[in-house]
Amino acid sequence: MTDTTTSTRAEVCVVACAEIFRGAGEIMASPMSPVTTIGARLARLTFEPDLLLSDGEALYLAETPALGAKSPIEGWIPFSKVFDVVASGRRHVVMGANQIDRYGNQNLSAFGPLQRPTRQMFGVRGAPGNTINHATSYWVPKHNARVFCEQVDIVSGIGYDKVDPANPAFRFHHLHRVVSNLGVFDFGGPGHTLRALSLHPGVSADEVAENTAFEIAGLAEAGETRLPTEEELRIIRTVLDPKGIRDKEVTL
Amino acid sequence: MRDKRMSLDDVVGELRSGMTIGIGGWGSRRKPMALVRAILRSDLTDLTVVSYGGPDLGLLCSAGKVRKAYYGFVSLDSAPFYDPWFAKARIEGAITVREMDEGMVKCGLQAAAARLPFLPIRAGLGSAVMDFWEGELKTVASPYPASDGRTETLVAMPALNLDAALVHLDLGDKHGNAAYTGVDPYFDDLYCLSAERRYLSVDRLVETEELVKAVPQQAIILNRMMVDGVVEAPGGAHFTFSGSYGRDEKFQRHYVAAAKTPESWAEFKATYLDVSEDEYQAAVRAFATQEG
Numbered sequence: 001m002t003d004t005t006t007s008t009r010a011e012v013c014v015v016a017c018a019e020i021f022r023g024a025g026e027i028m029a030s031p032m033s034p035v036t037t038i039g040a041r042l043a044r045l046t047f048e049p050d051l052l053l054s055d056g057e058a059l060y061l062a063e064t065p066a067l068g069a070k071s072p073i074e075g076w077i078p079f080s081k082v083f084d085v086v087a088s089g090r091r092h093v094v095m096g097a098n099q100i101d102r103y104g105n106q107n108l109s110a111f112g113p114l115q116r117p118t119r120q121m122f123g124v125r126g127a128p129g130n131t132i133n134h135a136t137s138y139w140v141p142k143h144n145a146r147v148f149c150e151q152v153d154i155v156s157g158i159g160y161d162k163v164d165p166a167n168p169a170f171r172f173h174h175l176h177r178v179v180s181n182l183g184v185f186d187f188g189g190p191g192h193t194l195r196a197l198s199l200h201p202g203v204s205a206d207e208v209a210e211n212t213a214f215e216i217a218g219l220a221e222a223g224e225t226r227l228p229t230e231e232e233l234r235i236i237r238t239v240l241d242p243k244g245i246r247d248k249e250v251t252l
Numbered sequence: 253m254r255d256k257r258m259s260l261d262d263v264v265g266e267l268r269s270g271m272t273i274g275i276g277g278w279g280s281r282r283k284p285m286a287l288v289r290a291i292l293r294s295d296l297t298d299l300t301v302v303s304y305g306g307p308d309l310g311l312l313c314s315a316g317k318v319r320k321a322y323y324g325f326v327s328l329d330s331a332p333f334y335d336p337w338f339a340k341a342r343i344e345g346a347i348t349v350r351e352m353d354e355g356m357v358k359c360g361l362q363a364a365a366a367r368l369p370f371l372p373i374r375a376g377l378g379s380a381v382m383d384f385w386e387g388e389l390k391t392v393a394s395p396y397p398a399s400d401g402r403t404e405t406l407v408a409m410p411a412l413n414l415d416a417a418l419v420h421l422d423l424g425d426k427h428g429n430a431a432y433t434g435v436d437p438y439f440d441d442l443y444c445l446s447a448e449r450r451y452l453s454v455d456r457l458v459e460t461e462e463l464v465k466a467v468p469q470q471a472i473i474l475n476r477m478m479v480d481g482v483v484e485a486p487g488g489a490h491f492t493f494s495g496s497y498g499r500d501e502k503f504q505r506h507y508v509a510a511a512k513t514p515e516s517w518a519e520f521k522a523t524y525l526d527v528s529e530d531e532y533q534a535a536v537r538a539f540a541t542q543e544g
Contacts, residue, residue, distance in 0.1 A: 078435065080437070080438075080439060087355070114349075116343070116344075116345035117342050119343070120326075120338065120339035120342045120343060122326065122327055122334070123325040123326055125324065125325040126354045126375075128353035128377075129353040129354065129374070155379050162378035167402075168404050169377055169404045169405055
């Protein structure tokens with residue numbers, strides 16, 4: 001048995017990120033940060049052995065190494081071929097978000113007006129293509145009302161209110177989970193709005209509400225995020241992240 | 253076979269203000285930086301740039317060379333990630349942008365390479381990309397209804413036709429055959445296929461026989477039909493990486509820090525930009541020695 005005295009918030013987040021991929025099968029898992037990468041690798045080492053994982057550059061990893069470590073490879077995935085995978089739908093990406101709204105619209109491009117922003121970030125990157133083609137989840141290491149806002153400035157990743165039901169081109173859109181440092185969410189609320197699935201041990205509904213600019217469905221009823229098993233803790237601590245990089249990403 | 257060797261400044265001499273120029277590489281990876289530096293030394297201006305953007309776009313913005321930019325992202329690929337000069341140009345409203353999904357850049361280049369007016373793509377629908385393009389980006393309905401009778405309407409990605417393409421590869425011959433030696437060809441072949449005039453810089457210029465012995469055949473991504481000019485530019489991708497050297501992270505951070513004030517930028521510019529490529533490479537070596 002494990003409890004909160006033996007597993008940290010970051011480890012709970014890693015397991016919640018691994019759970020994103022439960023049932024994913026033989027697809028490319030594309031995590032975009034340390035905690036989500038540890039999560040995807042944990043999933044492959046436990047309940048999703050057929051996931052494909054890349055080194056984040058151009059190689060498919062045959063084994064499941066620690067963060068930053070080398071591994072034998074099993075294939076080649078240069079950027080041009082990533083776009084082929086995106087269009088094929090056989091992928092689940094976990095992106096970050098500077099902003100995310102109740103319908104799952106996400107922004108990582110810039111703040112302010114399109115042609116004259118107040119702050120410039122990356123531009124839309126692959127977010128429009130990811131969200132319309134295959135499963136997409138989000139990871140927010142610092143859950144606050146600036147990120148979980150009423151309205152995003154620039155829609156990079158498309159939310160449920162952008163889906164045109166009359167146009168079958170939108171039929172692959174699926175936002176699976178949002179994992180933050182406070183809890184696990186999906187878009188199963190009324191009209192595909194953000195819904196609380198579980199709060200991490202020690203997190204109250206009030207704390208989540210105070211740090212979110214809109215009402216979250218099911219917040220009062222949400223249970224507790226499951227704790228890592230002994231085996232998961234062992235893998236996280238000794239195999240995947242012995243240097244504790246996860247703790248630098250997760251804000252308490 | 254034609255000898256296509258040129259100097260960096262010869263290449264820039266063939267470019268004109270107002271041109272649409274595609275720049276190869278990706279973010280801070282194998283960018284034709286020596287060619288970009290040569291543009292900075294010239295009086296070229298009013299450029300439309302198509303790029304998976306990195307410090308190439310940043311440097312061009314620092315010198316006010318860019319009027320319009322088509323890109324999927326702009327990233328330095330390592331901390332602090334956001335390019336300071338691109339950010340400044342955007343915040344000041346100095347450039348018009350046609351921001352798009354990363355996959356749309358590839359799609360637009362493929363359309364141009366195949367001499368098609370557009371190619372359909374799913375990416376972009378429902379997103380702010382449609383707004384970024386201010387009416388220039390349209391949709392197309394499939395003439396083939398699905399089995400349920402419904403019709404898919406997709407983005408009609410227009411061809412990204414280029415007046416010129418600038419790319420940097422690791423190894424090439426004087427006729428324009430060239431290869432990459434790292435893990436990713438990026439999209440340099442597509443940039444060349446989409447452009448009227450195609451200019452290649454290489455870290456190492458070798459005889460054809462040596463080129464084909466040095467790499468697997470699949471790595472020779474450019475052939476003679478795809479290249480008009482070849483420049484031998486050792487270290488020509490610096491401070492981004494090329495097949496034979498890594499990214500100069502210290503120097504890239506120096507570039508970012510220098511952009512912070514007019515004084516620090518004036519010093520950076522005097523040391524690294526208002527000089528020849530040889531002087532740039534010497535100054536970079538001095539910087540590396542000094543930084544240990």
